[in-house]
Amino acid sequence: MPDTLLLDNSHAGICLVTLHRPEVLNALNTRLLGELAAELERLERDDSCRAVVLTGSRKAFAAGADINEMAERDAVGILNDPRVACWQQISRFSKPLVAAVNGFALGGGCELAMHADIIVAGVDARFGQPEINLGIMPGAGGTQRLLRAVGKSMAMQMVLTGEPIDARTAQQVGLVSEITQPEFTVERAVQIAQAIARKAPLAVRLAKESLLKAMDTDLASGLRFERHAFTVLAATDDRREGISAFREKRAPVFTGR
Numbered sequence: 001m002p003d004t005l006l007l008d009n010s011h012a013g014i015c016l017v018t019l020h021r022p023e024v025l026n027a028l029n030t031r032l033l034g035e036l037a038a039e040l041e042r043l044e045r046d047d048s049c050r051a052v053v054l055t056g057s058r059k060a061f062a063a064g065a066d067i068n069e070m071a072e073r074d075a076v077g078i079l080n081d082p083r084v085a086c087w088q089q090i091s092r093f094s095k096p097l098v099a100a101v102n103g104f105a106l107g108g109g110c111e112l113a114m115h116a117d118i119i120v121a122g123v124d125a126r127f128g129q130p131e132i133n134l135g136i137m138p139g140a141g142g143t144q145r146l147l148r149a150v151g152k153s154m155a156m157q158m159v160l161t162g163e164p165i166d167a168r169t170a171q172q173v174g175l176v177s178e179i180t181q182p183e184f185t186v187e188r189a190v191q192i193a194q195a196i197a198r199k200a201p202l203a204v205r206l207a208k209e210s211l212l213k214a215m216d217t218d219l220a221s222g223l224r225f226e227r228h229a230f231t232v233l234a235a236t237d238d239r240r241e242g243i244s245a246f247r248e249k250r251a252p253v254f255t256g257r
C-alpha cells in the first residue's frame, strides 16, 4: 500500500487518488512520485478503472518538488535523478485523468496538474511556477506544457516572475476548465470523470491521444492521425452500438470492442 497516497475506489469506474503528505503541503518527494507513477501504471492495466481523478488537500494540491530533498542533490545527483523516470511514467498514462485542484499548485505541483487532461479548480486555487525564486527553472514540463496551455505572454510572466495566478485567471487563460467552490472541487471532478467513463473506451482513448497530438505536432500530421484514429473506430462494435442506440432511442451499452 502506498503511504503518500490515499486511494478511493468507491465511485464505479473511477479511481480517486489523493496526494497525502499534509505536513509539507504535498511536496513531491521521490517516494510520492514513485508511488504515484506505480499506481497509475497499475490503474492502466486495471479494466475496472475507466478514468482517474487526482487531487490533494484543501490547502494544497501540491506545493512543488520537496525542497528539502532537492537540497541534498548536486548536479550529478540531478543527472541520475529517479524522479525523471517517475515523471515520464506519469506522462504516459493513457486513460482520462482529471485533476481537482484546491489551494497551492506550485512548481512541480502545477506541472503535475498539467499532466491531467482536464483541471477543475476551487476558487481559492493558485497556480504558479516559482522555481525562479530558487535560482532554477521548471523541470517537469512547466515551460512546455504551460506555454501550450496559457500562451506565451502569461507563461513568460509566470515562469520569469515566479508569481502565481488565481483560479479565475487560470480559467480565463485556459489552464482550468471549470471553477467550483472548494468543497465541491473533487465532487465535480468525479462527475466529469464519470461522464467520460460512460463513453466508449476506445473512442475516449483515441480522442485523448488525438487531442494530445495537437499539442506537439503540425496541423497536417495531426489531421493524418485524426483520420487514422477515426477510421480505426469505424470498425468497432461500440460505433455500431452507439449509432443503433441513437436510432432506437435507448442508452448505448458499450463493451470496449
Ligand code: DAK
Pocket: 023, 024, 025, 027, 028, 063, 064, 065, 066, 067, 068, 078, 081, 083, 084, 087, 104, 106, 107, 108, 109, 130, 131, 134, 138, 139, 140
Ligand atoms: N518542499 C518542502 N517543504 C515544503 C514545501 C516544498 N515545496 N512547501 C511547503 N513546505 C513545508 C514548509 O516548509 C512548512 O514546513 P514546516 O516549516 O511546518 O516544517 C509546511 O510545508 C507548511 O508550509 P508554510 O508554513 O510555508 O505554509 P504557508 O501557508 O506559509 O506558505 C507556500 C505556503 C506554498 C506559499 C509556501 O510553503 C511555499 O512557498 N512553498 C514552496 C513553494 C515552491 O517554491 N515550490 C517550487 C519548488 S521547486 C524535476 C522536476 C520538477 C521539479 C524538480 C525536479 N526533475 C524532473 C528532476 C520541480 C521543482 C519545484 O517544484
